[in-house]
Each structure stands twice: as structure tokens, then as C-alpha cells.
Amino acid sequence: MILPLCSGGPDESAIGDPVNVLLTEWARQCRKQGGLVVLPHFPNPRLENAATLILEEADAIELYPGSDAYRGIDPYSLSDWYRYLNNGYLVPAVAGTDKQAARYAGRAVGAIRTYAKIPDHQEFSYQTWMDAVRTGHTFATYGPLMDFKVEGKPMGSRISMTSSGGKIDISWQVASVIIPMTSIQLIVNGEIREARALKPDQDAGMWSVRISKSSWVALLVRAKYDDKDEIIAAHSSPVMIDVEGSEFFAATDALTILEQIEGALAYIETIGTRAEEKRHKEMRLVLQSAYRRLHNRMHKMGFDHAHSVGTHHSEHD
Template sequence: MALLKVYIREFEKSRIIPARVQIWNEKGKYFYPDGCIPYEKDNHFITNGSFEIQMPSGKTYISVEKGKEYFPIEGELNIQKGQDYHVDCELHRWINMAELGWYSGDIHIHRQINEMENLMLAEDLNIAPNITVWNNWKYSNDDIRIVPKDRIVRIDKTHQFSILTQEDERKGGAVIMLNLDSPIEFDFVSDWHPAGFEYCRIAHENGFLVDQEKPFWWEAPVNVALGGIDTIGIINNHIQRQSVMDDEAWGRPRDKDKYPGYKGFVDNVLDLYYHYLNLGFRIPISAGSASGVLSNPVGFNRLYVHLGEDFSYKNWFLGMKAGHSFATNGPMLFFNVDGKEPGNFLLSTNGKPLQSKISINAESINPLENIQVVYNGEVIREFSTNGAKKFSYEFDVELSESGWIIARAFEKSDKTIKFAHTSPIYVQIGQNKICRKESALFYANWCKELLAMSSADKERYATIIQREEVESLYRRAITFYENLVG
């Protein structure tokens, strides 16, 4: 055996810094030092910046990463028995988003509270509403029935997490109730009763935000139609560091002929989201990794919110709800129309088309594949980057219809789908509103299918009253979408 000592610092700075590390040998065995936070789902561990470990002889590989804003480090050692090895790793920033007024958050985390400080600092993640209540206490990772008065833990001025966020994840899908004062509990909870919307309703009645964790969950269009949703997860936990979970789990399956492969999974998620925008819903995006349950590190999928110099835990979520944001698991993406960023409105009070200027900038540590601008569901400009890592362009466009406009940027990747996507900028031409009948019909039929499955399942509910409570919500959603069809 040989002793390996590793020290991680930021370039031109002396103090050690937390980071995420992988160490493995030529046999494919991974190693985890004492005193670090191991995460075997992804074969990595979190260090505070220094560690030592006894290693067997042979080729040893090391990878060091720190979130999205630093270049990763990869190295190789030929370990000889009986020798000591001292390795200094210097991490270089390629971008400082906080200096630009953008702050990152991951709203889907299932990790132990006592790990959160090191996890967030290692990933340079600014905001984390840690999920400590999952499925009505059944799978809670911490017993927090006695809730501390201050539920926000301030690691430092720009890294903060909360300890009471709740996920309801059952047969109808998953919704996340953010930053609660107390858990939302029911006397009796089954796979389908109460409907997920009841959690949304109670959260909203008490002033809390609700995220529709993925748009393909069966009850998602019910939750949206009834006003239960503030954000929708588009870069979600099925998109992982090494692959994509290429199915909709127990949600509504996509047409894999129309949406094949990993890219098809993402395109389906985006099209489901765009249907809502095409009905006039002004719902911004979110991002989450489900670290603690799935293989993703904390913050692999994250949302950047533009706050300028007004960073606080509260302001970050206000910015998320307002849609001043983009989601990413790779590139950084900056987008504005006539100087207005995502979440803002472009207004033509006289009803005439807007002659607008679009500005788009994308940057990554990996080669970019393409950049797209989408207006009311249609790609109006697409740029091939020829493998460049930076892209910047301005162009003029006529916006003649009310609706929305977004940008998205894809990286080249042979393992997973890495991309960035902005929240919408909204377009208002006179008094006209966007309401695409095909989108209304799509979700009306979805809810009818959901109701038919419910009606046909005689064992789904314990009582007739429970059945009526749930199915009445489905019928309300059907009526809502049918009214939009006209």
C-alpha cells in the first residue's frame, strides 16, 4: 500500500476548498477516504479540500470537480508500494456567475441535513431547499417533527439552505412544496387519494411555492389547470450525469416513434411545457437533481436566477417565481429581447407587430452543438456552433403574435443530454392572447384518459367519497381545457 495525500485549492489562492472527487484504479474499483462524504451511487465523495488514503499499487486515476463554474481536473498516478504521494490540485474558474448577479439553486435534493454545508460548498451551489418530508413522513430522511424557528441555514452570505421542503410523490406524480412552515399532513394517504392538487392547494393557501416536479406526471395538467403550480421542472432528475433515464416511469408514456432516444425524452418534456405556454399560462421553469435518491451529485441540474446585488434566500425564490432564470446542467445561457431578460414582458399597446432585437450568448467548458430560439413553440432561428465553446449573436425579428419566446443551447455529449434553457420572455400584442386549440385539446384528452383509468379501477379508492373527491378535480380540469378549445 501507499499513502496518497491530496490538497485542493483555487488557483492563486492558498486555502483549501471543498470539492467533489473520484478516485479509481485500472480494475475499475473506486476508493473513499475516511472523513469524507461518500456517495456510491455516483462513485464520488465530497472533501473539505484535503484528504489522505491508503492506495494499492498500480495506475490510479483522480477526477476533481466543483460545480459548473470551474474547469474539472483529471489526472493519473502510477502508485508504487511503500511510497508517499502528495498531490496539489488547483481549480480554475472559467466563469463567476455570482459576480454577474446570477445565483444557482437545485430544488430537488434528498440529503441529510448535517451533510448540506459541505455538499453545497463543494458544488458552489447557492440555494438548496432540502426535502426532509417525503410522502407524508413515510420516507423522511430526517425526523423534524419539532421544527426549528429559523428553517434557513446560512452557511455564508451566498450559500444557504432550508430544512423543510416537502415532496408528495405517488401514482399521480410528484409535486414539491417549497420552504414550508410546517409539513402538510392528511389523516389518510393512499396511492391516489388525496389528489396531488390538495397538497398544492394547501401550500398556496399558506403562501408557499409549488413546483410540478416533471410535466409528464399523470396529474400534472390537473394541477396546472386548477392553478396549483408555480414552476415546472424541465431539466429534471431523469437527466443524469452519465445517462438519461429514458422513460416516464409511472407517468404518461411518450410516443417513442415521435420522440426517440435520450433527445426524444428531452424534446417531449419541452413540448409538454410549451403546450402550457401556448395556452397562455405564464409558468417559469425549474431544475432539480434528486441527489440522495438518484445518482446525480447535488446541483448537477440547477437553476440560475438573476438577482443582481440583491441576493437573499427569499429573493432567490421570488426571482424563480418571476421567471428571471435559466436552467442548465452544462452551458451558461444569457438571453434578452430589446434588453429585457426572461420573466419580463414585451408590449405593443397599439396592436402592431414588434420589431425587436434578440441578443443571445452561450458559453461552456465543452463544445456547443447548437443554439435555438423558440417563439410560440416554433424554432425561429437555429445556429450551428461548429464545436465552439462560446457563441454570441444578435439579430432582428418581427414578433407579430402574443405569446412567449425562449432560448436553449445544447452541448455535444455522448453520454447524456447537456443543455441550458431560459424561462420565457412574454409577448403581448394589443389585447390579443395566445390560446392554441391543439394544446387545449391535447390536455383535455389527457385528463379524460386519466379520468377513464380512475373510473375503471374499482380498487383505487377506499370509499365512494374519496373517489368523488379526486375525480371531481379531474372533471374540473377537463372542463377547463374544453372551454379553451371553444
């Protein structure tokens, strides 16, 4: 069992309870017991997710569905996920309806689902399914099914290219019986590179795009019920393309992530009810290690930035 079961105050715990465990520490307990670590209703809670992802203690993130079945995958959830992909953190996408949310008609069990592709030579089991999620052979969907390959490799793969980059061939197939599809988009580093209209029930296609720097690519499918607005109905996990001599790095996104870790540090220092001193120091060390890892990488990439009062250091004087 992963303990404590809850912590941090009235949203998830008892009023006045101290902050005595971090998401990162829960994640480490889970992995030690052979479990799969998924950050739910991403990006909330915003502050702690950052440290867990920078320390690479999460196996996947849950694309947030919102409270309405007709709202689709929340673009807000996607935008924060893209920050990590832009900086080279391959975090697979999964989906879920959240444990408390059965009271919402929009979050009926299975309203948004995770599909994970188990290799053909492996039998179906909980372990092989978890392994497929960890490797990113996944997509999250309100209905449309997809198959997506880059240079013949599935979602979650890494592809290496020489420093000159080059063209990559992308193939895809999609089908839906629940909600009519409207369009498909190829997302490259968080931006739409290619797009086209879809037949409502099934379609297939190919693209060839040039890559000049390290990039990630993924598929996004839009769909629409006749009497509702168009929604983001499905999204694949990415394929990461490593171009020699070009490191994944997006300065603005990295700074936003760093500020979230700063916020977590500030919270346990000022607002959160303190745990006993030894426990408080242990949690602070976890957050500081995540902060230093990302901060040092930003300096290595030559990115200068402002600091909060609590994290200022002489290099910026």
C-alpha cells in the first residue's frame, strides 16, 4: 500500500492536516512496488507535477476531460503537456474519468479511454499493458481509434537523425463509430504542421515533413456531434526525433516549469501546514533536487532568467 493515503488539507485530506508527503514520493513508492505512475487530471495540481516530471518519476500523464462529455480533451491540459515534450521529456498520454467524477454525466466510466498497443509477440496481461503505457504506445480518445507511425515506428518511439536532419514519412489510420470525425492534425513541437478534413467514420493518409532540429510529432483528431461544438476527440502519444547536435529545449516553457517548482517550494514554506521538521526538510530536498536539475540545464543551454527572492543566486548579479 502507498501511504499516507491523503495529505495536504481540505481538498484531499482533513482540515488542518500537514503537508507530509509529495507526489514525487508517492510515485517512488508506487514504482518500488511495481506499479504504474500516472499523474491524474493533468496539469492539476500544477506545482507538484513539475518536480515529479523533471525527476522522471512519472510513467504517463492523464489528459484532462473536464466536467462535460461534450467538451473533449481540454486544450489547457494539452498546452502544459506540450511544455515537457518541447524540452525532451517523453511522457506518454493516457486518459481517465477520475475517481470522484461518476456524479458528472460527462465523466461516465469510459467516456474518455486509454488504448495501449501491446507488441504482437506478447500475451495480454496487466504487466504487458503497463509496459506498453510506459513505452508510450498509447492514445487517449473519446471515440476515434488511431494507428500512427513515423518512419514505420509506433507512438512512443525515438528516432535518431544526423545533424542535417531530413524528411520523415508519417502514416496514419483513424476510425470512429461513436462520434463523427471532422479533421486530423499533425502536431510538431506543439504547432500544427499538417491538417486535413476526415471522412466521419474512417480514413487514412500519409505525410512527408522535413525535420531540421530535435522534434516531437503526434496526431490530434477533432470530431463533432451534430448538435454540439467540435471537440478534440483523440490525441496520440508522441514520437521523439533526436537530431544530432540539436538538444530538445524551449526556454520559455522551461522557465514556466521552473517557476512551478519554485511555487511548490514556496507553498510548503509559507502556506501549507508544516509537517514535523525532519519530514519538512526531506520534502524540501526533493523539490530542490528537481529545481537544480532543470535550473542547471537552463544555464547549460545559455538561458539567463530572473529568480524569485528565495532562489536568487550570485550568478545573476
